[in-house]
Amino acid sequence: xxxxxxxxxxxxxxxxxxxxxxxxxxxxxxxxxxxxxxxxxxxxxxxxxxxxxxxxxxxxxxxxxxxxxxxxxxxxxxxxxxxxxxxxxxxxxxxxxxxxxxxxxxxxxxxxxxxxxxxxxxxxxxxxxxxxxxxxxxxxxxxxxxxxxxxxxxxxxxxxxxxxxxxxxxxxxxxxxxxxxxxxxxxxxxxxxxxxxxxxxxxxxxxxxxxxxxxxxxxxxxxxxxxxxxxxxxxxxxxxxxxxxxxxxxxxxxxxxxxxxxxxxxxxxxxxxxxxxxxxxxxxxxxxxxxxxxxxxxxxxxxxxxxxxxxxxxxxxxxxxxxxxxxxxxxxxxxxxxxxxxxxxxxxxxxxxxxxxxx
Amino acid sequence: xxxxxxxxxxxxxxxxxxxxxxxxxxxxxxxxxxxxxxxxxxxxxxxxxxxxxxxxxxxxxxxxxxxxxxxxxxxxxxxxxxxxxxxxxxxxxxxxxxxxxxxxxxxxxxxxxxxxxxxxxxxxxxxxxxxxxxxxxxxxxxxxxxxxxxxxxxxxxxxxxxxxxxxxxxxxxxxxxxxxxxxxxxxxxxxxxxxxxxxxxxxxxxxxxxxxxxxxxxxxxxxxxxxxxxxxxxxxxxxxxxxxxxxxxxxxxxxxxxxxxxxxxxxxxxxxxxxxxxxxxxxxxxxxxxxxxxxxxxxxxxxxxxxxxxxxxxxxxxxxxxxxxxxxxxxxxxxxxxxxxxxxxxxxxxxxxxxxxxxxxxxxxxxxxxxxxxxxxxxxxxxxxxxxxxxxxxxxxxxxxxxxxxxxxxxxxxxxxxxxxxxxxxxxxxxxxxxxxxxxxxxxxxxxxxxxxxxxxxxxxxxxxxxxxxxxxxxxxxxxxxxxxxxxxxxxxxxxxxxxxxxxxxxxxxxxxxxxxxxxxxxxxxxxxxxxxx
Numbered sequence: 001x002x003x004x005x006x007x008x009x010x011x012x013x014x015x016x017x018x019x020x021x022x023x024x025x026x027x028x029x030x031x032x033x034x035x036x037x038x039x040x041x042x043x044x045x046x047x048x049x050x051x052x053x054x055x056x057x058x059x060x061x062x063x064x065x066x067x068x069x070x071x072x073x074x075x076x077x078x079x080x081x082x083x084x085x086x087x088x089x090x091x092x093x094x095x096x097x098x099x100x101x102x103x104x105x106x107x108x109x110x111x112x113x114x115x116x117x118x119x120x121x122x123x124x125x126x127x128x129x130x131x132x133x134x135x136x137x138x139x140x141x142x143x144x145x146x147x148x149x150x151x152x153x154x155x156x157x158x159x160x161x162x163x164x165x166x167x168x169x170x171x172x173x174x175x176x177x178x179x180x181x182x183x184x185x186x187x188x189x190x191x192x193x194x195x196x197x198x199x200x201x202x203x204x205x206x207x208x209x210x211x212x213x214x215x216x217x218x219x220x221x222x223x224x225x226x227x228x229x230x231x232x233x234x235x236x237x238x239x240x241x242x243x244x245x246x247x248x249x250x251x252x253x254x255x256x257x258x259x260x261x262x263x264x265x266x267x268x269x270x271x272x273x274x275x276x277x278x279x280x281x282x283x284x285x286x287x288x289x290x291x292x293x294x295x296x297x298x299x300x301x302x303x304x305x306x307x308x309x310x311x312x313x314x315x316x317x318x319x320x321x322x323x324x325x326x327x328x329x330x331x332x333x334x335x336x337x338x339x340x341x342x343x344x345x346x347x348x349x350x351x352x353x354x355x356x357x358x359x
Numbered sequence: 360x361x362x363x364x365x366x367x368x369x370x371x372x373x374x375x376x377x378x379x380x381x382x383x384x385x386x387x388x389x390x391x392x393x394x395x396x397x398x399x400x401x402x403x404x405x406x407x408x409x410x411x412x413x414x415x416x417x418x419x420x421x422x423x424x425x426x427x428x429x430x431x432x433x434x435x436x437x438x439x440x441x442x443x444x445x446x447x448x449x450x451x452x453x454x455x456x457x458x459x460x461x462x463x464x465x466x467x468x469x470x471x472x473x474x475x476x477x478x479x480x481x482x483x484x485x486x487x488x489x490x491x492x493x494x495x496x497x498x499x500x501x502x503x504x505x506x507x508x509x510x511x512x513x514x515x516x517x518x519x520x521x522x523x524x525x526x527x528x529x530x531x532x533x534x535x536x537x538x539x540x541x542x543x544x545x546x547x548x549x550x551x552x553x554x555x556x557x558x559x560x561x562x563x564x565x566x567x568x569x570x571x572x573x574x575x576x577x578x579x580x581x582x583x584x585x586x587x588x589x590x591x592x593x594x595x596x597x598x599x600x601x602x603x604x605x606x607x608x609x610x611x612x613x614x615x616x617x618x619x620x621x622x623x624x625x626x627x628x629x630x631x632x633x634x635x636x637x638x639x640x641x642x643x644x645x646x647x648x649x650x651x652x653x654x655x656x657x658x659x660x661x662x663x664x665x666x667x668x669x670x671x672x673x674x675x676x677x678x679x680x681x682x683x684x685x686x687x688x689x690x691x692x693x694x695x696x697x698x699x700x701x702x703x704x705x706x707x708x709x710x711x712x713x714x715x716x717x718x719x720x721x722x723x724x725x726x727x728x729x730x731x732x733x734x735x736x737x738x739x740x741x742x743x744x745x746x747x748x749x750x751x752x753x754x755x756x757x758x759x760x761x762x763x764x765x766x767x768x769x770x771x772x773x774x775x776x777x778x779x780x781x782x783x784x785x786x787x788x789x790x791x792x793x794x795x796x797x798x799x800x801x802x803x804x805x806x807x808x809x810x811x812x813x814x815x816x817x818x819x820x821x822x823x824x825x826x827x828x829x830x831x832x833x834x835x836x837x838x839x840x841x842x843x844x845x846x847x848x849x850x851x852x853x854x855x856x857x858x859x860x861x862x863x864x865x866x867x868x869x870x871x872x873x874x875x876x877x878x879x880x881x882x883x884x885x886x887x888x889x890x891x892x893x
Contacts, residue, residue, distance in 0.1 A: 212484040221456040229468040
């Protein structure tokens with residue numbers, strides 16, 4: 001009995017979310033085939049990005065919006081690769097390679113800033129994302145075509161400065177997904193993409209078994225104690241962010257090769273919010289995140305995405321209302337999960353006191 | 360005789376012109392247990408920080424004197440250097456990661472690793488942890504201490520007593536350990552745990568490791584020490600073999616200090632009513648670093664009750680607990696009415712007033728005027744200084760008048776009632792706090808550390824003010840780290856030790872008795888016998 005209770009208490013958020021999803025599935029009355037197809041597509045698209053968040057959480061830097069910077073690095077590389085007309089899986093790999101040094105530099109900058117804002121990483125990284133977005137827009141909306149010569153019909157309209165609003169990524173669309181697919185009903189399952197996600201999951205798991213991973217965990221639990229033991233805390237924190245931005249850059253490239261078009265000024269904006277939302281829904285907290293939680297969260301979050309318009313149509317007679325409802329429910333549950341985390345850490349203090357007094 | 364493991368010669372240290380250590384000499388021989396005894400602020404921590412190369416020392420201009428390890432001169436500029444030289448330290452607060460297992464904690468940053476494919480390319484940091492080797496090392500360290508706990512349990516669920524042993528296991532797992540510094544290790548242990556702990560310490564010393572043992576428990580000192588050094592106010596009072604001291608002597612040397620000649624302000628004997636104003640029963644307060652673990656105490660009408668004790672033992676938590684500022688349990692009755700705990704508003708409504716030890720954090724709204732600070736609590740809880748009507752507008756005229764009167768009465772040196780309190784000196788800020796408490800017209804006033812951080816002149820004025828309030832019929836409970844100050848104005852002084860009431864003394868009780876109570880010895884135990892104090 002107490003085991004069940006403990007399990008429910010520990011996984012309150014994913015369970016709550018799963019119930020909402022099941023209700024949605026029930027009311028949406030979608031064909032199973034379609035549901036399966038949508039979920040497979042979205043899992044392939046998003047899992048990598050969500051997984052990139054785990055390392056900074058474990059290293060004690062909270063749910064880090066710094067991945068927006070990584071996503072920007074990925075997009076910049078994609079813009080360049082489109083310009084140079086790189087194509088196919090080779091082009092995609094080259095693009096990822098091109099994004100890496102940029103992501104490393106962004107990560108180092110972000111990590112340095114976050115080291116100056118210890119304990120306030122979440123809000124700092126969020127604002128940093130906005131700031132980076134500003135610079136990104138300045139470069140690609142204003143400088144390109146005025147200061148930076150950049151003549152390319154696919155990317156620019158010659159009559160005004162700046163890149164096009166949407167860039168067609170036809171050369172690399174599906175480059176990864178379509179290498180090897182297995183047809184299941186209507187659904188084409190992109191095997192290689194899932195293999196890469198599995199590889200990343202294994203790599204993260206193995207990483208935390210190494211010396212560096214152990215250092216990250218120690219720093220994440222208590223900077224002071226780790227520092228006294230001789231671990232270079234600041235350096236480790238920067239490294240954690242660099243890992244995360246690099247993974248996010250790759251994740252964004254995988255995401256966009258699946259979508260096939262780049263929304264030049266918007267694609268990166270919701271990367272942070274969506275990934276963090278998915279992780280929280282999976283039952284992670286500001287201080288704890290596992291691979292299972294990341295994948296489970298991605299699944300649930302996107303399941304709700306898929307079913308909510310139809311469910312809205314069935315319940316309220318309007319898909320639009322269903323959409324509003326989804327946003328309301330999804331972020332409401334996230335707010336609850338953050339509040340639960342705060343409440344739990346508070347009750348922990350109380351419990352330790354009870355123990356102490358009775359001892 | 361062989362070369363001593365550690366010699367500290369003529370160590371002096373000052374922080375910003377303030378001498379905190381003066382010409383300290385300390386020698387620790389191989390396999391010896393050397394006890395370092397002294398009040399808080401005596402300089403023990405500073406001395407250990409110097410030995411350990413902590414940044415608080417190096418960043419403030421270093422120290423004077425020499426440190427010799429095994430006869431050769433060293434100067435550590437980081438804890439890492441000290442650790443490499445074979446010095447281990449068990450800190451007062453636990454340096455354990457709660458989410459890590461016992462093994463992971465013991466091996467923290469000294470993990471055994473084995474190479475893998477990636478580490479050959481990316482370097483040693485990517486080597487896989489050798490968990491088997493780590494576990495067997497941890498096991499053998501735990502065995503040396505006689506600990507049977509599983510090496511793979513997370514530290515988070517372990518009883519407090521075990522944590523200390525895990526810390527020591529971590530230190531003795533370091534192969535080159537020569538000198539182990541134990542900073543008040545038994546403070547958190549129960550009696551039986553402490554006993555076991557001392558056996559282990561003895562065993563370590565027998566195996567050739569030298570121990571520098573900092574503690575307040577004088578009976579422990581007598582039980583295990585080979586050599587004792589007593590510090591007071593940054594000076595070495597006495598150092599010698601254990602046989603040269605008795606517990607009473609140590610206590611006296613530790614706290615003995617001339618009571619300031621300014622004399623007891625409340626020297627005249629007051630007729631004390633025997634009515635209890637406040638009854639505290641089994642009060643536990645979860646104040647970080649100052650935890651109170653269940654205390655029974657009565658406060659009588661019209662008295663000044665002093666609360667004393669060493670830092671970290673919970674004396675500060677009493678007032679904070681009663682006033683509802685920290686999570687508490689237990690029972691508090693004020694004039695026969697139950698005071699709801701964890702509810703500052705209710706405590707204020709009942710007419711309790713509090714001058715907090717955290718003057719700038721809790722005591723004052725720093726960016727607001729003197730006048731507003733003085734009336735704030737009364738305005739909020741008693742609806743004073745408000746214009747009649749449903750809107751509860753401030754009555755500025757009345758506020759100013761009252762502020763002017765308070766400035767006069769409490770001798771607050773300022774440019775006027777509208778001056779921002781941040782600009783005031785510490786002493787005058789404290790007077791504003793007292794004025795605010797007085798404005799509440801309280802029957803019972805808690806004052807915590809009223810003279811902390813203020814200059815000497817203002818100190819005596821603040822104490823005088825408290826006595827004046829008391830003469831006007833306010834019962835006062837004053838908490839202070841300065842024993843002399845408590846003894847100069849209190850009628851009775853309660854000493855708190857490890858979150859419990861150690862005893863109550865008269866202000867003119869001898870130094871020895873204060874020393875013993877602050878070190879956790881009951882008076883009967885050493886044969887002095889409790890004095891009748893009320």
